[in-house]
Amino acid sequence: MLLRRAGDAAIIAEFSEALDPRAAARARALDAALVAAAPEGLVETMPSLRSLLVRFDPLRISGRAMSVLLTELSRDLPDAPATAPRRFEIPVCYEAPFALDLDEAATRLGLPAEEVIARHCAPTYTVIMVGSFPGHPYLIGLDPALFLPRRVPPRTRLPAGSVGMAEAMANIYPQETPGGWNIMGRTPLPLFDPRWEQPALLAPGDEVQFKRIAAADFA
Amino acid sequence: MTLHIEEPGLFSSIQDLGRVGHMRIGVPPSGALDPLALRAANAVLGNAPDDAALEMCRLGVTATVRAESLRFALTGADAPATLDSAPIAFWRTYTARRGQVIAVGRLRGGAAYLAVRGGFALARVMGSRSTYTRAAIGGFEGRRLAAGDALPLRLEQAPEGRERALPHPVPADRARPLRVILGPQTEMFTDAAFRTLLTESYEVTRDADRIGLRLKGAPLEHVGRKEIVSDGNTTGCIQVPGDGQPIALLPDRQSVGGYAKIATVITADLHRLGQAVPGSVLRFEAVAPEQAESALWQLERAAAETFAAIREL
Numbered sequence: 001m002l003l004r005r006a007g008d009a010a011i012i013a014e015f016s017e018a019l020d021p022r023a024a025a026r027a028r029a030l031d032a033a034l035v036a037a038a039p040e041g042l043v044e045t046m047p048s049l050r051s052l053l054v055r056f057d058p059l060r061i062s063g064r065a066m067s068v069l070l071t072e073l074s075r076d077l078p079d080a081p082a083t084a085p086r087r088f089e090i091p092v093c094y095e096a097p098f099a100l101d102l103d104e105a106a107t108r109l110g111l112p113a114e115e116v117i118a119r120h121c122a123p124t125y126t127v128i129m130v131g132s133f134p135g136h137p138y139l140i141g142l143d144p145a146l147f148l149p150r151r152v153p154p155r156t157r158l159p160a161g162s163v164g165m166a167e168a169m170a171n172i173y174p175q176e177t178p179g180g181w182n183i184m185g186r187t188p189l190p191l192f193d194p195r196w197e198q199p200a201l202l203a204p205g206d207e208v209q210f211k212r213i214a215a216a217d218f219a
Numbered sequence: 220m221t222l223h224i225e226e227p228g229l230f231s232s233i234q235d236l237g238r239v240g241h242m243r244i245g246v247p248p249s250g251a252l253d254p255l256a257l258r259a260a261n262a263v264l265g266n267a268p269d270d271a272a273l274e275m276c277r278l279g280v281t282a283t284v285r286a287e288s289l290r291f292a293l294t295g296a297d298a299p300a301t302l303d304s305a306p307i308a309f310w311r312t313y314t315a316r317r318g319q320v321i322a323v324g325r326l327r328g329g330a331a332y333l334a335v336r337g338g339f340a341l342a343r344v345m346g347s348r349s350t351y352t353r354a355a356i357g358g359f360e361g362r363r364l365a366a367g368d369a370l371p372l373r374l375e376q377a378p379e380g381r382e383r384a385l386p387h388p389v390p391a392d393r394a395r396p397l398r399v400i401l402g403p404q405t406e407m408f409t410d411a412a413f414r415t416l417l418t419e420s421y422e423v424t425r426d427a428d429r430i431g432l433r434l435k436g437a438p439l440e441h442v443g444r445k446e447i448v449s450d451g452n453t454t455g456c457i458q459v460p461g462d463g464q465p466i467a468l469l470p471d472r473q474s475v476g477g478y479a480k481i482a483t484v485i486t487a488d489l490h491r492l493g494q495a496v497p498g499s500v501l502r503f504e505a506v507a508p509e510q511a512e513s514a515l516w517q518l519e520r521a522a523a524e525t526f527a528a529i530r531e532l
Contacts, residue, residue: 004403007483008511010453012403019448046242046451048475053242053451058486058515063508131245131449131475134354175354192244194344194356200244 001026001074003067008058009043013070014051019168021140024128027052028205029077030070039069047204048129049138085126086206090172090187091213092121092163098186098218100162105148105182119143120184120210125170127206135174135192135200139208142170154180161186163210188218220286221369222273222335225320229278230428233339233358233370235271238347242474248454249349249357250470252276252330252429252493255389255522256295260334262526263292263312263385271341271348271358272334273370276429277496279323279331280364284315287376290336291315294389296328296494311384311532312336314377329494337374351471386528389490390521396504397492399457399482400511404447407479408459412439416481416503421465423499429471432495438463439481449477455484455492467492467501485511487518
């Protein structure tokens, strides 16, 4: 673990320089340990692809004290989370007009569209980060046969619910946003609502499966 | 009882001290660009420190009081202001009667605050009244203000009592460099890049909003690769894309980002960063984390002394 000072009010605990599922799991474990320790002055935490961002109030805890605490907690992290991950089934329609890039992706990958869909549906994905936009999950577990670069240039508007993939990850756009990922389909399931007690459906560590639905069932 | 917006200014929105605890689900803190000026407005009015106020960027609002009476205060970047047509000052309270018009002109800085006694009657969303326009969260309908908006007030009339004033503006000190802690990605920049950052001046370009300030100046050179696998952003971090031109991030920034960050503006200077506008010239000075902490203690002591010296007129 490398501790990086991100100003006087934040520390990034980094477990890898690369996208690494084990690093992300370590970051989540440190997150759980830190939240349980609840030190005075802790403001908020954000587990992400390979690190944990820790924001604190420097008037209530010094950066030095926070660093010492993080180092202590990191020595004794469990390999597996204390509780089983939550599992979600996300309905996805892989048909027109939702599957914006399915045919192009199939051509570039040299696979029939049906096989792309089958391979996209098959894995159990893990939410490795929720970020960039409210409720926006980054998922790992994508079949390597589906790895494709991002679209250049990105689209200026993607409809809410668009289910995409780029490089080694899959994602779901909760709101209409610009975006460069390859869009395989769309889910009717809302992923973010500020009125919910937990405004984001998904949290880091959750497991996700895509369930194929017909356009007639998209509602 | 409302404050009726006649002219909305350039980018006016409701902001408080920010939305804490939701970065982990992709929601940035938002909140006042100049939190110290917002706190000063609430202090002089006798509001809670985290009450929401109307934040104006670069150009002020014109608004009509549609309540029996309204006590208000202006703080932050100085601007010509009037109540009906009489000039009014910043850093003190006034009481307006029904139908009177508060008008704020062009700001000599990035952000000014129009706060009202008792606050605006707006619901907290995810713990805060701050507006985050990108996700249409908080504030007034989750968006910047428009002509015709009627901002609901919590009080029908101003309480009895004399007007109050701060003894002086809260520190702004535009001339001195912004203090930064180097990093988090110190190893990704050349030694020359750090020398350049700490000796050259950077001008704020027109590409400046509540998300961040694109700066223009001597390019900052990366050692090798220019991007990182995304990790967390903080307000005040200075990220450097491949073209070497830095971008300083502000409260509506994305929660994560993939550009390497060369330095981070310290908490005690964020209110000064928030006052930058296109054309502002920024300089940076490196400090150790311990110096940043004592700077924050000093700033808080100064703020407490200033607020304790609020006097009746």
